[in-house]
Amino acid sequence: MRLMKPILAAALLSTDLTMSHAAGASGDKGARPEYPKAHTVEQVDDYFGTKVRDPYRWMEDVDSAEVKQWVDAENVLTQQYLATVPSREKMLSRLMELTNFERYTAPARRGTRYFYSHNEGLQNQNVIYWQEGLTGESKVLLDPNTMSADGTVAISGLSITDDGKLAAYSIADAGSDWVKWHVRDVSTGKDLPDLVEWSKFSGAAWLKDGSGFFYEGYDAPKADALKAANYYHKVFFHKLGTKQSEDKLVFDRPDDKELNVGAQVTDDGRYLLLYMTKGTSPNNELWVKDLEHPDAAVIKLVTVADAVYQPIDNDGTLFWVHTTLDAPNGKVIAIDLKHPERADWKTVIPETKNKLDGVSMVHDTLIANYLADAQSLVEFHSRDGKLMERMTLPSIGTAAGFGGKREDKETFFQFTNFTTPGTIYRLDMKTGKTSLYRQPKLKFDPALYETKQVFYTSKDGTKVPMFLSYKKGLKLDGTNPTLLYGYGGFNISLLPEFSASHVLWMEMGGVYVQPSLRGGGEYGEDWHQGGMKLKKQNVFDDFIGAAEWLIANKYTSTPKLAISGGSNGGLLVGASEIQRPELFGAVLAAVGVMDMLRFDKFTIGWAWKADYGAPSENAEEFAAIYKYSPLHNVKAGVAYPPTLITTADHDDRVFPAHSFKFAAAMQAAQVGPNPVLIRVETRAGHGGGMPLSKRVELAVDQYAFLVKELGMKVDQP
Template sequence: MTTNSAVASPSPETTSALTYPTARRVEQTDNYFGTTVSDPYRWMEDVDSSELKTWVDAENEVTQAYLSQVPSRETMQRRLMELINFERYTAPERRGTRYFYSHNSGLQNQNVIYWQEGLEGEPNVLLDPNTFSADGTVAISGMSVTDDGSMAAYSIADAGSDWVKWHVRDVTTEEDLPDIIEWSKFSGAAWLKDGNGFFYEGYDAPEAEALKAANYFHKVFFHKLGTPQSEDKLIFDRPDDKELNLGAHVTDDGRYLVLYQSKGTSPNNEIAIKDLQQPGSGILRLIETADATYAPINNDGTLFWLLTTLDAPNGKVISIDLNHPEREHWKTVIPESKNKLSDISIIDNTFIANYLADAQSLIELRRLDGQLIERLKLPAIGTAYGFGGLREDSETFYQFTNFTTPGTIYRLNMKTRQSTLFRQPKLLFDPALYETTQIFYTSKDGTRVPMFVSHKKSLVLDGSAPTLLYAYGGFNVPLMPEFSSAHVMWMEMGGVYAQPSLRGGGEYGEAWHEAGTRLKKQNVFDDFIAAAEWLIANKYTSAAKLATSGGSNGGLLVAACELQRPDLFGAVIAQVGVMDMLRFDKFTIGWAWKEEYGSPSENAEEFAAIYKYSPLHNILQGTAYPATLITTGDHDDRVYPAHSFKYTAALQAAQTGPNPILIRVETRAGHGAGMPLSKRIEATVDQYAFLVMELKVGALGE
């Protein structure tokens, strides 16, 4: 193996080519609707093979040897730790007389869960996941507290897995009960009003290896406290459709169990309701057709308020009376507006409606008849979320953040409608030195797309600034202004951080989302490429100084764009990406993404569209691709790590010129959720070291 000489920012023209570990090729072909497709690295789908482990270890050695050449790596690590080392809280939630919240003192690997009596009470540690494992890789993935605040069901994820194990803790004694629930996935815990048990979701124990096996037939179970899991009752399932995901929620009054059913990752869903006060009562199929999103907000007896996209892509609020559930009796309470209604709650018998206005939060308070009371004044342009609680509560809490403001918590008095500062982090940088603007650019087909651009106020627009372009563009997920210590450090280094709101996301409602799905997925790539071109045309940066980054669906995004426009980017960081778009539905929960991407093996038209952009299948031999860093976790059971392995091997084999193609495989890590802070810091520093090398970024303080 050969590496470059140890200089801070080697010139690509003088960098010697890396020698990569040999990746064996096999004669494997598949036929898709008459098209023969080669898959020479199919053997990499066996992620437990000794051959693959040898290859992964060797690739990690190449990557670390390359990145170790950056002298400022240790300086970046120290500065990032300084920027992250501030107290972080979540908004408190009241249960009975107790308040529950999480807290991180600064550099703890995992947040600690606390409870206290009243807002002025003494904090008590309820759960400290930092004690669960020596390396911090065991995390709390979910928690639900009984109405009286006496019991907490919490789920544990090991090494970032989607599989979780449920436990129950007595809040007063801070001791665990014997109750343990296994083989739960994509689940919450919905307690009965009396706290005697809870509903949860899961699958039958997989017969094959759990990391790889596809998961079908999601089910809702009920666990009664003090009984073994073997006695848990199956409450609801849909054996007629193995691809439905289920969810369960108990209404605040404790009377009804609301059962959600959605197909894969589609935002549309059905709803069934069971009356828990009527023993032996059947299940009412309230919404039998998943023709829109239906999200119950709250209820007053048999009257339910729901947020729906039915005939309203941006969302509206309707009411349904269970005594007259037919559609002709549904009433519109808050009509659709030009802004997307992303979330809504009822506190003090008042709607708190959280809208997205050009990817920023806009909060409206409305009466239960839908009439506007006022718009909540927010501290600045940014993102506000929270607003939880019960319908009769007279207070609620929310968190506000933007690109230079860490999560700051406010208490909203619903009687006076005044917000007061509740908890504010102390910062180790000066936010006044930076600015964020929102611009709008035109995509290939004329669509107007917004983008946030953040940087030092002193930035000179001469095309020389290293720029990090980050996006997602899928699954109805909106990218909002949000604080990141890593992005602050990037701006301290003279960098620009740019975040466009691509089609496929959730910034402008369901029509915006659908415009970037299935046969229209190319729109997402066009939007991203147009963002890069705008940054260059407007003298923020140049192609040689422009880096892209994205994770999961965003990893697919940046990989597809580097293949379509290799001339446009100086560096690419593709994290846990979906790279083999012809086989994404073969592993774990990948089949659920067919609602978003289409079905490559079942639909000829969708196969043809996917085949045109699938990263693994659009690599051209003898092409000079941008410097690329691919990242994945060896325990990723969301996006199976073979995606990244196969893409790396194929891209390394095709690359011409000196630009490196590297892969960084994190051990005891999954898709990203629950990753300990120490590992997140190491991963970020490695990514920035890569950018320092490839974009010739100056050291901190220059």
């Protein structure tokens, strides 16, 4: 499949950023930084008889003048530090060059029209296009780059009517999870008067006739929208041409304030599917409402969230459902609404050793996308489950997409890996032929790099897979700058995918490493549960085990080893450096959950109890959490690794006070010259919708930190 245009070696050398290996992280150290003063308060909380101090509680008032003053001073200190890295501008220039390539998503058909997103290369936000037929003229539907001067307004959701005439789209400002829904006429490019506010964690599900759509949201918050906890998620229906005040409450669960709810209309327009999940648990209840008979009782198909129940498609009353019921790796079952009892459910595709990551129905064919050791494996099955064919993919990588309707004769998918940007393919379902549809033109030669997968043993004997990517010809002498990235939570799978910043790292002589930690979804629900709640320490042990394997096998050494993670991954690297400060040469902790005793007090944090446990409600879970919570295990007089903490002032997913409090505690405790710095982005949130310019600047600042702290030297061209 490798059809990328090769880059001439001579051209590449003009901007090559090969690293020389200097003395190491402990080599050229200056004096201890002068940190901005952060006062402490006498705040003590009682958790099941354990008294816990919270001296930086005042930082939870993130809009106070004192917090803003502290943030400003910290940003000045961090930028002064980064300004001393002479290769910073050079890295910025090269990363912009590597990022400057066309990017497309797989097209989706609605009626006779195809919809997709496109980025010319350096646009802050992707632009949504449409065209008549596969060869029609491309026309702009939505360009979020025109919606704000700084690129901080993003399209967070898009739903097209079945005939392709109307588009409901949601707008997120400054990275917020709160969104506003608008409706655009596709042909004219003009918005209708309709406006829906205070929507969150929501899609838009149109009625078949396009007369209105279902969406999810909360009542308007009475307190600070950035900080206030969100409870009682609801499903509403918005009828076109009416005010939001007239929207009908379709579904809610006042019996349980912590349920997340969702709505989906089946492709035939007949049924409304109502989902209920508890926090971030993947398991769900599933109810079905017959839209043709609105007075009929709702069919409560699943009333106990004991597994995943994800409808794939239906043929009348017959539904194909992707489930983990008695199958932690997933299977496909058939349910007939005429006989909805569990005893009448039939297995269509049984569970295998590989995780069933997703299923779609196109051309009356079940397309089953599996994860086999954290990489894609795609199979085609008949309606009754018989295996028809297994797809041949280009190499180690991730295939995603395969959308469409049951009667469609084509589908599209995207393939990517660590050195292959998203490449779009069209699959003819009648002939089985795959053809290249859209392919990026690259500004580096992927043939210069290689990726391999290894398996190492964690502390308790569990085998954990890990991807390593680097320049060919790597010497195993322990001197390679290495970036170990992890997540390990919420059933999220880390798969091979392209990142221009990772290519830059490899160009600079670095090794990029990505283990599949427990808590993630790479090996199904058992793997996920192996890193949840009372077993969360397994995730940190897996990550530490990866670091130890890299050192033992001479890919790197402690002075050259950096660890990185964001959100739950920020918790991962925070806990790992607190537990093993002598093991790492540098730490990048992004938008992390660092105060594990109060994560459930802000915005949607309560939902994470499904994965973390409930520190205020369960004594056993409190005890487990308290042992690893990064904020509460910082110890004075310890020489922690050089640490760069990053967050954003408008992060309403992981409240920024997590990072503020952790930074203040680390700076107060740190001994020796290793810096503990915090970089606070303005007009940005948890990362979703962040403009490209800000993402590039953040990556370069993180790399500049590593260049200095790992003792790396960027050669001049």
